[in-house]
Amino acid sequence: xxxxxxxxxxxxxxxRRQAIALRREGLSLRQIRDRLxxxxxxxxxxxxxxxxxxxxxxxxxxKDDLRDRARELRTQGMTYDQxxxxxxxxxxxxxxxxxxxxxxxxxxTDEERRARMNAGLSRxxxxxxxxxxxxxxxxxxxxxxxxxxxxxxxxxxxxxxxxAKDKTYRRSEQLQFINSDxxxxxLYLRWLELLxxxxxxxxxxxxxxxxGDVAGAEKFWAELASVDVSVFQRATLKxxxxxxxxxxxxxxxRGCLVIYxxxxxxxxxxxxxxxxxxxxxxxxxx
Numbered sequence: 181x182x183x184x185x186x187x188x189x190x191x192x193x194x195x196r197r198q199a200i201a202l203r204r205e206g207l208s209l210r211q212i213r214d215r216l217x218x219x220x221x222x223x224x225x226x227x228x229x230x231x232x233x234x235x236x237x238x239x240x241x242x243k244d245d246l247r248d249r250a251r252e253l254r255t256q257g258m259t260y261d262q263x264x265x266x267x268x269x270x271x272x273x274x275x276x277x278x279x280x281x282x283x284x285x286x287x288x289t290d291e292e293r294r295a296r297m298n299a300g301l302s303r304x305x306x307x308x309x310x311x312x313x314x315x316x317x318x319x320x321x322x323x324x325x326x327x328x329x330x331x332x333x334x335x336x337x338x339x340x341x342x343x344a345k346d347k348t349y350r351r352s353e354q355l356q357f358i359n360s361d362x363x364x365x366x367l368y369l370r371w372l373e374l375l376x377x378x379x380x381x382x383x384x385x386x387x388x389x390x391x392g393d394v395a396g397a398e399k400f401w402a403e404l405a406s407v408d409v410s411v412f413q414r415a416t417l418k419x420x421x422x423x424x425x426x427x428x429x430x431x432x433x434r435g436c437l438v439i440y441x442x443x444x445x446x447x448x449x450x451x452x453x454x455x456x457x458x459x460x461x462x463x464x465x466x
Contacts, residue, residue, distance in 0.1 A: 192227075199227035206234040243269075247277045257284035328374055335371025336454045338364065346448065353448040355441040358387060362404055365437055369405060372441065375450075379407055381442050388435025390417040397434040405437070 195216060202212045209224060218224050246267055253263045260271045267274075288296065326334065342364070344356040355377075357368055372382070384405060386397045394415050402409040416438070441447065460466050 196227045199224075200231055203228045203231040203234075208234065243273070246273075250274050250277045251281060254278040254281050254284070257287070259284070331367075331370060331374055332454070333458060335368065335374070336451055336458060338367060338371070339451055340455045343451075346452070353445040355444040355448055355451070356438070358436050358438045360434070360436040365401075365404060365439075368439065372439075375447055377441055377444070377447070379405070381444075382407075383413055383440040383442065384411060385413040385416060385438040385440070386435050387416040387418065387438055389420055389433075391420055392433055392435055393431075400434045401437045405439075 195218070198216060199212050199218075202215060207215070209228070212218070212228065213224050216227075218227065246269055250263050250267060250269070250273075253266060258266070260274050263274050263278075264271050286293075339355070339357060342357060342359050344352060344354070344358075346353050355372075359365055359368070382405075384401065384407065386394065386401060388394060388397050394417070398409050398412050398415065402412065415435075
């Protein structure tokens with residue numbers, strides 16, 4: 181051995197005697213390597229130099245059967261992916277085995293492939309949408325019926341997020357709420373009902389783009405609020421900015437409903453106080 185031989189291979193002659201003995205017992209090079217823990221292939225061949233390989237290691241390549249089967253499947257028109265699934269071998273091996281064979285004719289036209297792809301995407305999207313809806317339904321059903329206290333807390337949080345608020349630079353202790361979501365409006369009306377606010381204390385007004393259907397919007401919101409259209413104040417029309425591309429232009433566009441409660445200063449103060457109570461109650465440090 182030269183001086184560059186790693187320490188664990190320093191006893192070359194001892195390793196060679198062991199390797200020759202194992203070779204004569206009929207072990208393959210891989211088995212000798214694993215038995216003696218020799219990781220250097222050049223060294224491994226030197227250890228068994230002159231010793232013939234066992235007959236059983238001279239058998240035909242174990243992949244010959246796979247190769248023949250891959251070629252057979254290729255001639256049947258299978259793609260690399262299909263052959264890989266069938267045989268469980270790598271596509272690189274398949275490519276080496278069958279690359280001299282003619283490429284099979286496509287099973288589908290371009291139009292058919294696009295149709296199949298679009299159908300698959302539709303099925304995937306439908307499954308994803310059903311999963312989303314199932315999650316929403318499960319979450320909805322977990323809520324159940326709310327107590328008056330829970331409705332009150334939800335209404336306070338809703339108002340603080342969407343309602344008009346008193347400012348130090350503009351005193352306005354009045355309940356005034358605006359929103360375009362019918363479900364949000366329903367909850368807000370339920371909250372006002374819980375606070376003892378009757379419909380005759382509420383003033384209603386539609387805020388809508390000037391291109392919208394004012395009469396249709398007022399009819400829709402009046403039915404939702406269980407009031408007559410005649411009680412609505414004059415609608416606020418928002419001018420259209422030609423540089424802005426609006427998306428809310430369909431028949432379902434009904435603008436926003438504004439609800440103003442008269443003589444509501446005390447209710448406003450209760451709402452604001454309750455909001456800060458919620459904040460404190462949710463703070464684990466308090």
